[in-house]
Amino acid sequence: MKKLLYILLFFIPVVGCTNLDSEMYDVINPTIFPKTEEDAEALVTAAAYAPFWSNYWSGIFTEGEGGIQIIGDMTTDLGDCNWDDAVWTGVLVPEFTPYTGGVTQFYGYVNSISKMTLTISRIEGVDMDPEKKARLIAELRCGRGWMAYLLYDWFGPVPVATLEQLENPLREEILPRPTKEWMVNYIETELKEAAKVLPPVYAANSGDYGRMHAGLAHTLLMKLYMHEGRWSDAVACGRELMKADYGYALQTNYEDIFTLENERNSEIIWACQEKRDICESMWLAHVLPSQYITKNENIQKWNGYRVPWAFYHTFEAQDKRLKVLVGEFTDAEGTVYNEANPGTGNEMTLGALPVKYGEDPNATGEGSEVDWVVYRYADVLLLMAEALVREGNAVTSEAAALFSDVRERAGLSRYAVGDFAGVQDFLDKILLERGHELWFEGCRRSDLIRHGKYVEKAKEKGSVTAADHFNIMPLPSSAITNGKGIVLQNPVY
Secondary structure, rough: OOOOOOOOOOOOOEEOOOOOOOOOEEEOOOOOOOOHHHHHHHHHHHHHHHHHEEEOOOOOOOOOOOOOHHHHHHOOOOOOOOOOOOOHOOOOOOOOOOOOHHHHHHHHHHHHHHHHHHHHHHHHHHOOHHHHHHHHHHHHHHHHHHHHHHHHHHHHOOOOOOHHHOOOOOOOOOOOOOOOHHHHHHHHHHHHHHHHHHHOOOOOOOOOOOOOOOHHHEEEHHHHHHHOOHHHHHHHHHHHHHHHHHHHHHOHHHHHHHHHOOOOOOEEEEOOEOOOOEEEOHHHHHHHOOOOHHHHHOOOOOOOOOOHHHHHHOOOOOHHHHHOOEEEEEEOOOOEEEOOOOOOOOOOEEEEEEOOOOOOOOOOOOOOOEEEEEEEHHHHHHHHHHHHHHHHHHOOHHHHHHHHHHHHHHOOOOOOOOOOOOOOHHHHHHHHHHHHHOOOOOOHHHHHHHHHHHHHHHHHHHOOOOOOOHOOOOHHHHHHHHHHHHHOOOOOO
């Protein structure tokens, strides 16, 4: 792109996917301002929510080939795929370059931050309920901090345009990448300010369920602090999220978290709201081989995603999470598929089937109305346990208890402080536990990086170029070319 601050000068009506019934516009016209509360809501829904969709193949959280959770996990020891699509080149066996489209594709989401900045400016002058306006602006600030965090975790600092720069879209101005300190402060400020205004959560039966809330903002802050090694700040976020105001709790059964019947359960912090013909997830279509028996025979099955056998074998045999990480199945003719008998069509060659999500009984193809989970409480509890140990450089009873709460739900024995040989043993065990609990939820890459094992796992997958610079992704070559020496590539790439 020649100009890093391009703004499209027209409106395009599209359909929303946060279960917020309002008209949406996916671009901001700098010559037109919203006049009513409904206009403001439409713009906010488009700017603050559309980038985070899981809408078939669109949105940063799609479970398709363009989803950051999926791509991230596929670069690690817990992900593989049967397909040879170009997007997987340099991803499944990590060999990152500025031309690796599967990892560089997310850079374009930096424009969504600009869109949110413009939207804040556009709605500030709308004559509407002040509290409602404040909440909408807080949602936009939460969205800016959220997207900035995702991109920072992936690429390192990315250019963030000011309102002044955006309001003159025809001016060519190439923005340099900010410092790490500036980027972290920007993310932290946006999320903290949003959390001051937004409600703790929205009730499952609320018409506002699916909107951003303080629980989401604090979860993102916690992840930022873990990324930066600010353990005491991460602990503070964990304690905030454990307050009764939020109402978060582990579900009794792991598999119930991801079913249509149990959507909006107390473990969910934020999920993409899926709805027929508007936004639909495609998880089972991406996973299941055609021979796998489902109650709904109309579900599409593409025989794609797998959890490698090596990772599968790290689970304890009695782990209840293996109910939805399928290591063996029988087809309608009685043929058994497993590691020893993987089938002739790569049904089980690469690994186990990460079924995880329940069926949509009314699905007629690849789409499903089962909400796509982005963040949940088990993640918070495990991060809290890790942060406590890192903060004090000692295994505490509280950390062991939080760790054990997640293990116990999986049908495994609880840990006492004496069960750990020391801090490193605790950290090694919780890293493995997070992999067992959060597979294909987009945590594994950042977890491995934080524990200093991402490059090691990349080499185990067969990478010959993996080195420490792989801990952040390369910017696309186009960004560097068009940056004319102002936008600099990450080191080594």
